[in-house]
Amino acid sequence: MTTIESHPSRTPTRRRSVARAARKYCGSPMAVAGYCILLILVVVALMPGQLAPYDPHAQNVARALEGPSGEHLLGLDQYGRDILSRLMHGARVSLAVGLLAVSMALVVGIPLGIAAGYFGGWVETAIMWVVDVMLSIPGIILALLFVALFGSGVVNMSIAIAIGFVPTFARLSHSPTLSYRQREFVQGSIAFGGRSLWVMRRHIWPNLRSQMLIIGCLTAGTTIRIEAGLSFLGLGVAPPTATWGGMLRDGMLYLQSVPLYSIVAGLAIFSAIVAFNLIGDGLRDILDPRTPERPVG
C-alpha cells in the first residue's frame, strides 16, 4: 500500500493557529480598538475602588453641579458627587449585568435549540412552541415584569434581561442543528453507537460554537443597552449605587445647564456597546469554520 508523503510538521497546530488568529486581530484595527476599549472598561469595573479618584457616594451639596475642574475632571452631580468616580463604579454594574445576562441566555437557550433540532418530534414541537410564544412578547416587557415581581439586584436584572434572549439563542442554534443533524459525520457517529448527548456535545456544539460566540458578543452590547434602559427608567440597581443609565436620567434634568453630565454617561454606554460590536465583527472574521488553517493575509 502506498504511503503518502507528509510535510514534516508534527507540532500540534493549535498554537500556530492562535498565533495566526492574533495576527489577524492586529490586521483589523477596528477589532483591536474594541479590545482596547473593553480592556479599559473591564479593568475599571474590576477595581473602581482603587482607580476612582473619589468615593462615589461622598456628597458635597454645596458644590453640586459644579463644572469640570482640575480637581474634578468631569465635574460634580446634583449631590456634589464626583461624576468620574461614579462613572467608573457604574462600569461594574453595567458590565456585570450585561455579561451575566448574555451568559445565562446562552447557557439556557443553546441547549434548548440543539435539543429541539436534534431530537425533532414532540421535543422540537414543545420547545419551539414555547420559543415562539416568548418571541412574540417584547423582551423589555418581560424584563420589566420580572424586575417588578422580584426586585432589581444585579442577578435579578441579569435574569430579567436573559429571559428575553433565551428564545433568540434557541432559534439561532435550532436551525443549524437541523442541518448538521443530517450531515454524514453526525449520522456516522450515531451509526458507530454514539449516544445523543455525545453527538450533540462532540459534533453539533463544536460546529455552532464560533457562531454562538459571535452572536453572544454582539448581544452583550444589546444587554448592556437594556440594562442602561432599565436603570434609566428607575428599574435598575437601586440608588445610591452608581449606574450609567441612572446617571443618564439624572443628567437629563440638568441638560440645559450641565450637558456634560448626561453626555459622559451616554458615552460610557456607547463605548461599551461599540466595544462588543467591534469584537463581535472581528471574531466573525477569524472564526469562520472553514479557514482555521488557511494562510492569512
Next chain:
Amino acid sequence: MSPPTELVRVEDLQVHFQAGRARPGETIRAVDGVSFSLTAGQTFALVGESGCGKSSVARSLVGLNRPTAGHIWFGDIDLATANRRQLRQVRRNVQIVFQDPYASLNPRMRVRDIVEEPLRVQGIARPPRVAEELLELVGLNPDYVYRYPHQFSGGQRQRIGIARALALRPRILVLDEPISALDVSIQAQIINVLMDIQQELGLAYLLISHDVSVVRSVSDAVGVMYLGKIVEAGADVLDHPGHPYTQALLSAVPSTDPRLRGTESEIVLEGDVPDPAHPPSACRFRTRCWKAADRCAEDEPALVDRLGRGGRTACHFAERLHTTVNG
C-alpha cells in the same frame, strides 16, 4: 453460502417513510421486500440508479433506519426488533463508509479524534498508537493524526473514513457509494485499499454503487435494485443479464473497446422512475419495459432462478431476453 460464514441475513426488508407535509398521508416505499445475505470475506453489491432504495438498505444495516417490516439477522439478533443494548452490540460489528468524504468527517475534529471516535463511543480502551496503526492500515502517514480534515484531499479523507470504520475491528463493512464522490484517478486507489483490507481481515462487504463497471470488477455477488426491489441477483448477473432492467443498465456503460463502439445496441429507457409512493402493480419495471405484456401488470414475477445458472431473476421473460442479447 454455507451457514458458518454467513454474517448477515436480510429477509424481506421493507423501509417505508411518511411523505413530508407537501403530501400528507402518503407512504414512500423506499425499500419494499429485499432479501440477501453477507458472507465473510465476500462482497455483495447493490446496484441501481439513484432513488432505488439502495442507500436505505445500507442505512438500515447500520441501524440508522428502523426497518418497517422484515428482518436483518446478525446471528440471533434481529435489527428490526433489537433493543438499545443489542443495537449497540451489533454496531460494533457493522461499520459504514460514507459517500462524501467532505461531509463525513467533522471539520472540528483532529484525525486522531475522528479515527478513535468509534472506540470512544463504544467505551472500548484505546491502545496508545491505535490511530497511527489504523492510518497505516489504509496507507496514510501515521504522523497525520494531529491534522484536521480540511488539510487532506478527497482520496485521503476517504482513507480516513475507512480507517475510522475499521477502528472497532468490525466483521461487516457497509460501503455506501465509497468512491462516487472521488476523482476517477483516485477511485482505483480506494478500491484497492478496500480490497486489500478485505483480504487481510476477512471482512464481509455490502457495496452500494451505481457504477456498474466497478461493481463488476470487485463483487462476488450482485443485486440489481429497481424501485425498492431486487429485480435480479446472482454472481454473474452483470456478465449475463437476464432481466431487461439489468440489460438496460449495462448498455448504458460505455465500452472500453473502441472497436465495439457504435456496434453495440444501446437500450434507452423511456420515461422516469415511477413515484415510489405509487409503484406500478405487479412488476414495477413494466412501465418502462419494452417487453411488458398484460401479464406483467397482474402477476408479479418472483425472484427465482429462471436461467439455471444460480442467479435469480424477477422477470417472466427472463430466459428469452437472456438469449437474445447475450447469444
